[in-house]
Amino acid sequence: MTVTEGYASFQGFRTWYKIVGDSAGDKLPLLVVNGGPGCPHDYMADLEALAAEDGRALIFYDQLGCGRSDHPDDPGLWVIDTFVRELAAVRTALGLDRVHLLGHSFGAQVALEYVLTRPPGLATLTLAGPIADAPAYEAEARRLMESLPPEERTAIGRREPGADMAFYRRWLCRLDPWPEYVVEAFTGMSRDVYGTMWGGHEWELTGNLKGWTVMDRLGGLDPDLPVLVTSGRHDLTTPALVRPLAEAVPGAEWVLFEESAHLPFVEEPEHYRAVLASFLRRSEAVSGPRAASPRPLSPSR
Structure with a gap:
């Protein structure tokens, strides 16, 4: 499998x-924005197998301030x-005129803010373990901790x-x-x-993301953009948090991974890649109306 590394200039x-x-293959590449903030991309390594399994390129990057970046x-x-x-700078530097976009956790926050600017050329958006409302997430994380x-408390x-x-x-992550x-x-x-940006713990939001939400702006998403939402049954982003997001995005597909917490691409890697590949292929092959309301799905393996 071909692997190319480099640097994009940013500020x-x-x-x-x-x-x-x-x-340069026939299928559109997938650009991945990992979680954090401040975490390198490496925990998403299982997604790399999608390049061979589905014949498309995957692009990962370490966000500024962590990993191999400055x-x-x-x-x-x-x-x-x-x-x-x-x-936006990474996409421009790599000439990704048309691309699939996946954001996980904090990366989903970044992806949502980016997509709300209505950039051209996005084929799909996948929101993995997404956070759409930081105060609601903090409250739910505190409930889990308590x-x-x-x-242990x-x-x-x-x-x-x-x-x-x-x-x-x-x-x-429930693996041991x-x-x-x-x-x-x-x-x-x-x-x-x-x-x-966040604070001391998941359940103690003291950073500058305190109060952040896009729930009141989701109506600004392109209604023709196919959206996949994924999360785990035992996720930090609990079904109670994910459902309002999925319901607010017209036509979104929501897949719930029953054996996973926040990292289903690690905990159920083959299953996760199969779901993601199916969504990307269907979106490339078919255009037209999508389902009006999302529901949590647990596809057969």
């Missing part, structure tokens, strides 16, 4: 990217608009080393043990970026 800095597969010492950069403009056994409250893993092993590439990605997070 005088370098954003590292990787292209997996043949970008790490500027400027807290003023750590606002969502920076990452929206970075996404459902932990008392001894006490350890978290005392900020004991590793105590937060009781939360993340239930609602981020976690794959090494997932461990490396999350231990490699930029705490400066995460802390500035």
Whole structure:
């Protein structure tokens, strides 16, 4: 499988990217915006197999401030608009005139803000484990944390080393043990970026994303843009959070992965890739009206 790496120029800095597969192939490429903020892309490595399975190129990049991209010492950069403009810069640098777009978690926030600008040439939008309303997400994450056994909540409250893993092993990734590439990605997070934008914990939103929402702006999405929403049954982005988003996007398809938390492309990788590939192929082959209202689906394997 062909792999190409390089850097895109962005505001005088370098954003590292990787292209997996043949970008000159017959199928449209998929541009992936991973979560965080401040996390490198590596935890999404299982998606790379889609290049061979579906014959399309996948483009990943490390957002500014983390991974292989430049790490500027400027807290003023750590606002969502920076990452929206970075996404546009990567797309321009790679000449992605027509492309599929996938955003996961914080990457879905970036993707939504980007798509709401109505950029031309988007073939589809996939929102994986999406956050559309930060205050609602914070409240739901707090509810999940408070459902932990008392001894685990006490350890978290005392900020004991590793105590937060009781939360993340239930609602981020349920595999035991976690794959090494997932461990490396999350231990490699930029705490400066995460802390500035989000805060200390998932359930303590103290950063500049506090109050962020697009729920009142979803009517501005292109009604002809095919949208796939994916999430896990045991996800940080619980079905109670995802349903209002899916219902607010005309024609959106919502697929719920029953055995997964926040990383179904890691926890159910073959199933996830099959669902995603089917959506991309159908969207390329067929145009016209789509279903009027979403429902959670659990397709057969």
